[in-house]
Each structure stands twice: as C-alpha cells, then as structure tokens.
Amino acid sequence: MAAKHYVFRNKKRTFARLTILLVLALAFIGLAVGGVLLFKSCSLAASKRSLPFASSAESAYTGDGFMYMEGSTLKYLSLKDESKNYSISVNAPSARLMGTSGIKIVYNTRALQIVGTQYDIELSGEIVKLCCGSGYAAVYRHGDDGSSALRVYDSTGSQCYQIDFTDTVLTDFGFESTTSPILWTSELITTGNCVTTTVTIYDLSRSSITGVISVQGQLVKDIYITNNSIFAVCTDNIIRYDRRSNIEAYRLLTYGYDCTSCSFSGGRALFVLKSEENETSLVRLLSVSEKDVANEKSSLLMLPEDIVNSFAMNGRFVVVSTEVLLIYNVNGELAKEAQFDYAITSAEKLDERNILIGRGEEALLYTIN
DSSP states (O other): OOOHHHHHHHHHHHHHHHHHHHHHHHHHHHHHHHHHHHHHHHHHHEEEEEEETTTTOEEEOOSSEEEEEEEEEEEEESOOGGGGGGGEEEOOOOEEEOOOOOOOOEEOOOOOEETTOSSSSEEEEEEEEEEEEEEEEEEEEEESSSEEEEEEETTTTOOEEEEEEESSSEEEESSOTTOOOOEEEEEEETTEEEEEEEEEEETTTTTEEEEEEEESSOOEEEEESSSSSEEEEEEEEEEEEEEETOEEEEEEEOEEEEEEEEETTTEEEEEEEEESSSSOOOOEEEESSSSSSOOOEEEEOOOOOTTTEEEEETTEEEEEEEEEEEETTTSSEEEEEEOSSSSOOOEEEEEEEEEEETTTEEEEEEEOO
C-alpha cells in the first residue's frame, strides 16, 4: 500500500510541475508575441530615411526629391531615381530654394533663376512671396516705385500671366497643389464700411479663369482646393463651395479659432483648429464632408507638453513630440505611435505622407504609413 501511495503522490507533483512549466511557456510566448506586435506597430506607423544635408541647410522638398545648398553648390537628391541626382554651381548670395517635380527655383530678394534656363529673371522690387505648381512659379513683388504685382513664369522662364494691383490688395495666393497648374488669388476690396474678399481660380494650362468667389464681410485666410471642393477658411467661417459650379454648399462657424493645418481623405476634409486668444495645448479636430451637407464631426484633443509640431496628414492628425510620433484618427483616438531614438528638435509637414524631421543637425525623412 505504501508503494502505491508513493506513486500517486509523485503523479500529483509531476502534474503540478508540468502545469507550471506550461504556464511559464505560454507567458514567454505571450511576451514574445507582444514584443513583435509592439515592434510591428512602431514600424508600421512610419519609416525613416537619413538625408545628406544638415537640418539647418537651405533646402526645398519638390515632391520627388530635395534641392539643397552645400556652400555655393546646388544639389538635387531624387527619392525615386539616383540617376537624376545632380550638382551645379550657383552664384547667388543668400540663395533660397523652392520647387516641384516640374519646376525648380533658386532666388533671393530681388531675382530668381529657373534651374535649367540660362538667364536670371530680374525684378524691379522685392520678392514678398514665391510658390510653385506643376511647371509654373508665381511671384508676388513690391516694386521700388511702390507698385504691387503678381507675375507667373513657366519652366522655360517665360512670363505667362500677370496681375497689377491698384484698386485691390492681394492678401494671399497659391496653387491647388504642387502637381497642379491651378492658381488661386485672394484680393481684398473695401468700399465704404463694406469688406469683400474676391477669390479667383485661374487655370494656367488653359490661360482661363475657371471660378470667381465673393466672400462678404470677412477676410479669407486660406484656400484649399480638391477635385470636388473649394474650401475658404475665413475669419468667422469655413465655407465649402462646389468646385464645378462655384456655388456655396455650406458654412461652419469657427470664430475664435485659427486653422493651422488641413488634409483630405476619403471624401472628407480634416481641419486642425487652435484658439486665437489662448496659448493652450487644446486643439479641435473638425472633419467635414465634401458633399452638399457638412455632416461634421468634432473632437477635442490635449497635446503633450513636449510637442514639436502637429498637422493633418491623409485624413489623420499627426503629433510630433521630442520623444514620440503619435497618429490620431478624426475622433481624437490614438491609432499608431512610433518612438524616436533620440530627442527631436524640429518637424515640418512636406505633403500628405512625408515629414522632414530635425534631430540636432541631422535631417531625416519620415514617411507615415
């Protein structure tokens, strides 16, 4: 009987040991799988690429690569085809850069040169703003005689469009996108106590005006254009116009807020709004439809204290802090995150997927997945 009792007791001990070992094995597997999933979540949030220029160097993102200055040499780095990289000598003091895949500009306060052309374009005045679209560069300058004018040049250096401002004031201008020939201008007209802002849409490829919008009683701060919409961000409202008819579809009250960023995805627009008066970490995410009814969704989000920058990208809200990159959905819910190896010092949105990150003097390209 004693022998039988001994065998039974050992069986119980063996079973207990096996159970403990099984639990430990499952725990180890769980930790391993969790670690892999955590790594994947970080790696899926964004991918990074080191860039060959310092974060403080004069540079410009062109959509397909980077222009940057190295001493008196202009260099171009293609992100798609290394055979398209080049270096050219530039004799331009305090040279600045701007460009797209269709046109690349070297300029200073009084002149510009289109890369690939022979001569500089001298301007009788000071360049206030320059921006580029698909194969076109628009330049706004204040003349030495006090005049103001907007001049547009094509990739050959030929002037193809001009506006002289005498009775109106140009408040802003820009292109639909870096891959579009559609130029917009915003002009302020004052008659007595009435303030009117006129937005004109001009297709440079067809040399024709495709739309004129008049906004009464408030200033237009910015214009965003898509295939279906023209959004006017004004002092009191965000107004959506139908792209084809130029007729107002709806307007939403945003008085007291500044729009700091905008993004489009899936037929909706996402606006990032911050209070004009209070320096606060609170932001309002406003998502609206590109249809006739706004169907708006709004959420409030508190930003981290060590924030470097934040912006709307591809229908999501991206926050860059010194330690981590955070990606939120339109409801203000954290969707993805990625930890930085070292403290980040600067962040700039380049387009809907790419961010230029500065880590001291190191420049990095982060692509959001």
